[in-house]
Amino acid sequence: DTAVSQTPKYLVTQMGNDKSIKCEQNLGHDTMYWYKQDSKKFLKIMFSYNNKELIINETVPNRFSPKSPDKAHLNLHINSLELGDSAVYFCASSLLLAGGPGEQFFGPGTRLTVL
Amino acid sequence: GENVEQHPSTLSVQEGDSAVIKCTYSDSASNYFPWYKQELGKRPQLIIDIRSNVGEKKDQRIAVTLNKTAKHFSLHITETQPEDSAVYFCAASKVKSGGSNYKLTFGKGTLLTVNP
Numbered sequence: 516d517t518a519v520s521q522t523p524k525y526l527v528t529q530m531g532n533d534k535s536i537k538c539e540q541n542l543g544h545d546t547m548y549w550y551k552q553d554s555k556k557f558l559k560i561m562f563s564y565n566n567k568e569l570i571i572n573e574t575v576p577n578r579f580s581p582k583s584p585d586k587a588h589l590n591l592h593i594n595s596l597e598l599g600d601s602a603v604y605f606c607a608s609s610l611l612l613a614g615g616p617g618e619q620f621f622g623p624g625t626r627l628t629v630l
Numbered sequence: 631g632e633n634v635e636q637h638p639s640t641l642s643v644q645e646g647d648s649a650v651i652k653c654t655y656s657d658s659a660s661n662y663f664p665w666y667k668q669e670l671g672k673r674p675q676l677i678i679d680i681r682s683n684v685g686e687k688k689d690q691r692i693a694v695t696l697n698k699t700a701k702h703f704s705l706h707i708t709e710t711q712p713e714d715s716a717v718y719f720c721a722a723s724k725v726k727s728g729g730s731n732y733k734l735t736f737g738k739g740t741l742l743t744v745n746p
Contacts, residue, residue, distance in 0.1 A: 548733075555738070556668075556717055556738075556739045557736070557738050557739070558674065558719060558736040558739075559736070560733050560734065560735075563733060571733050573733075605673065605674070611732075616662050616723055616732050616734075618664070618676045618679070619664075619676070619734065621673040621674050621675070622673060623672075623673050624673055
């Protein structure tokens with residue numbers, strides 16, 4: 516069973532295009548995230564949703580728009596793609612436990628290449 | 631906001647040796663410190679974590695220590711094996727009032743190579 520899944524796995528597109536990445540988790544978690552991992556492997560959080568509500572937006576350009584239709588899904592739409600958007604995008608999910616944050620489970624990643 | 635520094639950026643050891651990776655954090659309110667392992671082309675996966683009410687935690691060949699006063703924590707891998715080769719990330723987070731608003735701030739990663 517796939518815990519956190521993302522589609523597509525690879526995305527190659529031209530500058531200026533609009534694209535979407537989809538994420539689904541079947542773990543029953545209440546919190547989902549988007550991370551960007553650049554070419555130097557630096558992992559940086561972009562957004563976090565808890566029960567479909569946006570709770571973290573890390574000064575990401577507003578060309579990036581997340582959307583959570585329900586607790587199990589978090590999609591990322593990117594408008595007017597730029598060369599600097601090329602990266603691996605990871606979705607993750609977790610449960611917020613009584614004692615604090617729980618383990619974050621990552622999806623397989625989507626490698627976005629903007630030409 | 632939180633800042634996490636991780637050292638070294640690369641580490642090469644012989645099989646069977648120990649490896650130590652160190653991280654420091656800036657926000658004294660941080661209370662959760664996980665370590666993730668990312669193999670080449672794969673997703674990050676949690677290998678061990680520690681909360682601020684504990685000073686040390688061990689799981690087989692892996693251990694993590696936390697010094698809250700100095701605001702640093704370390705990953706120790708003993709008897710390293712070639713399959714330990716990967717990028718290791720430390721992270722820090724805190725739970726804000728209200729409970730749901732927390733985020734992981736990651737270090738920049740350490741590429742560990744275990745030579746057979």
